[in-house]
Amino acid sequence: MIETVFRADELSAADRLDFWREHMAKTLCPMDMDCDRTADFEADMRLLQLGSVSVWPMTVTPVRFRRTVKLIRRSDPELYHVTIPLMGSNGISHADLEALHGPYDMHIVDSSRPFDIHVVDSLTPARMVGIEVPKALLPLPPRAIERLLARKLSTQEGMGALLAGFLTELVKDTAPYGPTDGPRLQTIIVDLLSAVLAHQIDADGILSPDTHRRTKILQIQSFIQRxxxxxxxxxxxxxxxxxxxxxxxxxxxxxxxxxxxxxxxxxxxxxxxxxxxxxxxxxxxxxxxxxxxxxxxxxxxxxxxxxxxxxxxxxxxxxxxxxxxx
Structure with missing residues (x-):
């Protein structure tokens, strides 16, 4: 695992939003960004690179992210973006659906389709953790996943709770992990996310026996730890x-x-x-x-x-x- 830290407060207030726009384009995908509070804009983000999958805990002043058709034509990494707000709420317009997601309302968007996401204005910066997963790594039909775009995915029970718990524990303390742990952590995240999505679309039978075995072990290990x-x-x-x-x-x-x-x-x-x-x-x-x-x-x-x-x-x-x- 390779970890990189980005902090906007290391720059002058006038340069922070432009820096953050450029940074997000490089680490996630090109997006338009704007913020009503440029004078006191705050943002920090840690990028954990786990092979082809990345995990990004972030704290940010209420801001708006827009991915347009023009930006998609310019560059499309063909990723699924999964976000779990930890503090604050996200409003989403994506795939003909508008939704508001509060703390621990996990949701997914597709980098190949336009989206408009705004961190709901509040007195304090919002906190969230997200993952970027290449579409090719998920063993589920894209048309099936389309039904879940921008919708609330529960983190209160089952595999959703296991995925959210794994991510929050991972970003809390990365000290035990080294560069060689990236592939193993990537496998865990892909397995858990695949299980979450498969359950939502009643397609558990699509998952491979290895995925079923690994997710079952993770469930058991989580039970033991509790x-x-x-x-x-x-x-x-x-x-x-x-x-x-x-x-x-x-x-x-x-x-x-x-x-x-x-x-x-x-x-x-x-x-x-x-x-x-x-x-x-x-x-x-x-x-x-x-x-x-x-x-x-x-x-x-x-x-x-x-x-x-x-x-x-x-x-x-x-x-x-x-x-x-x-």
């Missing part, structure tokens, strides 16, 4: 919650070269490791932190923590405290 604090979480409880046999659950994870129990344990250990380095939690005992993440046998936890990170948990915390000047 229930890590439950000491009774186990492969059996995970299988029951997903209405599948224990043997099938194990087969899903074996394809990725890890057991279900090992994946649960790794996630718990990582949460505990993070808590042990958090100064605000230094007054809480190591044993209590481990128990809060479902690891109730302290001797067992201490052994596997040392085997994983090279130090006993108390020594690991002590080193973190020294680094933080405690």
């Amino acid at each position: 229930h890590l604090r439950d000491p009774n979480l186990s492969p059996s409880t995970v299988a029951t919650a997903h209405h599948m046999s224990l043997s099938y659950l194990h087969r899903l994870f074996q394809d990725d070269g890890i057991t279900v129990s090992a994946w649960i344990r790794r996630q718990r250990l990582e949460r505990i490791r993070r808590d042990l380095t958090e100064p605000a939690l230094f007054s809480i005992s190591v044993q209590r932190i481990a128990a809060q993440w479902g690891m109730t046998s302290y001797p067992h936890f201490s052994r596997i923590f040392r085997a994983t990170y090279g130090l006993p948990p108390k020594d690991y915390r002590q080193q973190a405290a020294v680094r933080n000047g405690q």
